[in-house]
Amino acid sequence: MTITAFETQVQVQASHDETAKKWVDIARSLQHVVEEDLVQALKDTVTTPRVVQLWKDAGLYRAQLPVELGGEGIDYVTEILIMEEISRQDTSAGWVYGVSASGTMLSGSLIPREGFLDILGADFNGLACGFANGKPPGTARKVDGGYVLKSEPMPFGSATQHVDRVCCLAVLVDDDDQPIPGDDGQPIVRLMYPSVEHVEWLNNWDASGLASTGSGHYFVKEHVIEDRFVVTDDPSRLYSHPAFRQGFMGPGYMSHVGAALGLAKRFIEEVAKLTVNKRRGLVPVLDEYPLFQYEFVRIEAEYQAARSFALKAYDDAWAAAERGTFTDLHVTRIIQAATHLHRVLETIASTARLWAGSAVIPPDGVLAKLHADAAVLMNHLLIDPQHYPEHAPALLAVWRDDAQPKTF
Template identity: 60%
Template sequence: MARSLQPLVEAELEQSQKDTIITPKVVRAWKDAGLYKAQLPEHLGGDGADNVTYIQIVEEVARQDASAGWVFAVNTSGTRIAGALMERDAFLELLGPNSDGTAGGFANGKPPGTARKVEGGYIVKTEPMPFGSGTEHLTRAATLLFLVDQNEEKVIGEDGNPVVLTGWADVKHVEWLKNWNASGLASTGSGHYLIKEHFLEDKWIATADPSKISPEPIFQQGFWVPTFLTHVGVALGVAKRAIEEVAKVTKGRRRGAVPNLDEYPLFQYEFVRIESEYQAARAFSVQSCQAAWDAAVGGTFTDFHVARLDQANAHLHRVLNDIVSTVRLWSGSAVIPKDAVLARLVADAQVALNHLVADPQQFAKLSPELLARWRDDSLAKSF
């Protein structure tokens, strides 16, 4: 179904770039096609898709346009995170009668806002916060909030640290500052947004009671698995489209003294090399996604499943960098026009590669656990 929407996504590209956010027409088409609820369990109105099926959908949407893939992925993964943190009744209300309600936003790092307890809920407000990818198309926008007392002083918890809450505000209380003017992923609407002061009911604050959280495997993989699935799917889509485009533009193309690039042994070597890298990195990613899902289904999910997916994602982005750099080199003048597919792919890849979860520090963070595993003869070295 995602593949059938490519003509619409491409027809809306120009308007999306002007608006710096994917158009409502594209989002409506995704919802009408059932893509927004593909991962929801069937009894919640979805198709019950597993991790691998989900990244295949994201890969296809991102292959059409990386910004579209990013918005689709953050909207759907954000909804999945909400289902893992939100009381079940509130989550069902979020989904709505068509099961296509969405949640998301930047709820990481230092809390940008405050929540003051009042009867039935909280008075909440935030400063402008960055990375509001796709929030303009959400039902509810997420944020972190310092709990404050009646004097607006931070409430300190038993651990000696300020109490931090996660909340989801109705987007009618959100203001977007429209300050996203990026060199790549330009249509993701990833600029700053703020939540205006308003009353937020208790039910829209993350629960601390596990018995109230949705029990299905999709919601039992925590915060980071949906985050990594977003990045894996988009990176795979960009890599796939880049390889497709260089295969097409080099057919019978002259470059300098080479009359037909696609018959030139050096190009042929480079093409097979990056195609192999794509296939291998994709297989690692798929394996890690499937292992996490199977473990969630079987009740054996651990932090190591998160670590493997983290590793697969970071590795995939190193591969993406190599693929896009190689494609740019061999595409010659085809990459120069600003509105060309190849120019957009190069720009989008560079911005995606700059994301924190694709940073080389991810490898360093994972090193101690992986070193320990390889030193222990009793532990399996792969899933």
């Protein structure tokens, strides 16, 4: 019997769904430990080492690596589904997992191979992440075999307490500590991955939401960092695996998407449970009240639609990277979908707050925590709507070209 292309596609999709379910189930099986450690995580202002180690032991970090690097070779959609599940349990935990997982893969697409293998270590559980945006807080002077690196305190060191190497943006300087200009006349900036043995944390994260993400300042003490941990422009550094062929923004937005999906899902779960047989003013049974039912169906639809958009954007980008046809338009779609998802999260949060009634009042209640997490999560620079105009020309061009497909 001849197997058709459609039947092959169905089989591939079924296999993918089964793999995704396996890893999401593994993440869900550790929920009780995440919840048990919430108090300690809030005290430490970062997810506990026990939780991170259990994620490692369960293979949740190695799963994203290509098979040839000791991993399971899962795609970015599956990785986001893991992030979604952990973020549903606790947004801070999801952020810590997501940032360290995506940050590690990002380092593999940027630095020489020997440096990335060094980060992974013998058990392939090594991690890397950190602040890699904004004004470079460090300087680096070239010496034999590497650079003399030092930095000012860097903000937003989410999850860096649990990794092996952190990010540091540094301006290249000469022997007189003067910035070295590039061809455009601007100082040359390099991303580097120093070892945590040279890092000091200020432990100054005191936030209203995402309180246990460890997102305070850290700085790198002066030392010599080897060339293999410095980002280069050499294309030979890249692996052929599609995880390493999607540039900076694809992996960079994964933790945002995963955390927002998990938080939105938890909001909907909570409001569904809180309204069972609940009286609200003159309404005797809230979950049978047509206006509430309308609002619930609306936000559930918005969650499903935004989720499908985000996952489709990543699925298409992955497929294009496999084919060697990845373009800037794939990045545009990822950013568009991620930003839209956060706007939907805002709608879901406000609707949940309205119908939850007095359940939002206790400061240590679930709803109060979810709203605090949402307020901080939606305030991140990368998902600010100001980025929409940057991508409008590319999308306008698609809609003006009759030959271009309008969906993807």
